[in-house]
Amino acid sequence: MQDRTARSRTGTLPPRPPGATDPRVHVDLAHLRTLETRARSLSFLPRQPARSALNGRHASRLRGRGLNFEELRDYLPGDDIRAIDWKVTARTGRPHVRVMTEERDRPALIVVDQRMSMFFGSVLNMKSVTAAEAAALAAFRILDQGDRVGGIVFGDDLLAEMRPQRSRAALNRFLTALADANGLLRADAPAVEPIGLTRVLRAVARIASRNHLVIVLSDFDGIDEQTERVVSGLARRNDLVLVPVSDPVAGEVPAGMRLVVSDGRLQAEIDTDAPGARQGLASLSQGRLGEVANWQRRHGVPVLPLSAGEETLPQLRRLMGLGPG
Known part of the structure; x- marks a missing residue:
């Protein structure tokens, strides 16, 4: 795993498997690049529309450049x-x-979860696709605003770091790492113990020491008390925005399904017709999102929830208080 992580940092990830062409299941570099024009309708500057989730009563205002x-x-x-x-x-x-x-610009770090827990979708997109699209939209817009942009893309056993730079080449490296990591997701992928979100956020804290815009797109699987402590520290020194990505099925697990779940080492099959199974699965997912909402209240962190069951850009525009566009 260490060798793979090192190779991912230098942009030498293995090529994506062939045959994955459905943009709802996998995104490629060409698809991510098509989002550039559409990204111009967004804004990550401190002055936000009155209805923006980045300007609400329970969210800290973006402080902008230092x-x-x-x-x-x-x-x-x-x-x-x-x-x-x-x-x-x-x-x-x-x-x-x-x-x-x-400061002439403000560095931004976009953190994108591409672990196997994100490779799920029941209505429109895989959660991994929604996160990748939102990350690309943010990256294009931030660079267009004149700010530096970098990112961390992580999967179950890879961690690709790109420090913020103000250049198209740096943006392309980020998008390439994102497309490569997304392409590695597949149903028959070998089971490994996934990288914990706490470890990833500690890497974020090492790069974004202060006065960064940090956007974290994840389903926040595997969070704990240590995760909250790192989140609190990041929020004190940076503009931290949390983007929990969920699937509509998380709110109400349908009956008649047989799901295979894994913790990276062991697998189990769950029959959703079994007594208490659906309620337990729904409670698990809602509890995770509820904890992220608690971070919003306790630490003043803006939260922009995205659903894999809807198109990505209209959701972002709605959360930012913009029209349908």
Whole structure:
């Protein structure tokens, strides 16, 4: 697994298996590139529409670009008194101000879950497809805004890291890694113990030390108390946006289905006609999404829930308070 992870970081992932052409099941690089024009209707800048989930009562406003320290100089008539550095003023006996300038851009890190738990869909798309499309839309728009963009794409046993850069080449590397990881998902994939989300978010914290826009697209499978601690730290130092991706069947598991589930090592078949089976499965999924909603309340983290049962772009526009477009 370590060798595969290292190769994924250098862009040498194995080629996707042939024959996967249905865009509802797998996305390829060509499909992701077609989303560029449509992405222009979105915005990840601090000024959001009044109805945007990024501007709501329970969500922290996006702080936008940070400030760079330029110089410390004597106070001049007309300077903003809020810029006075009182420690230096007291030490020198003369008023001094700190001159700050806005950063030219703000780095963004898009984190995309492509584990086997995401390879599920009952109505329209696989959850993995919805997450990939939303990530591509965000990446195109952020770069078009003039900000740096990078990402982390992770599967059950791969972790591809791309630090934020302001270039088309960097964006293409991110999209290629995303398409490659998505193409590895298949029903007969060997069972492995999946990478935990906590480990991935720790990698995020290493790259996004502060003043980043961090967007996490996942079904949040395998979260625990440690996950919340990492989320809390990321939210204090960055603009963190959580995008839980779910499937409509999670709310109400239909009867008459036989599902095979796995924890990466063991597999079990579940008959949804069995007493309590449907209720247990629904409670498991809803409990996971409910915990993410609790993070919103406890840490002021914006949450943009997406459904694999609907088209991706209209959902994002709706969540951002935009018209149907």
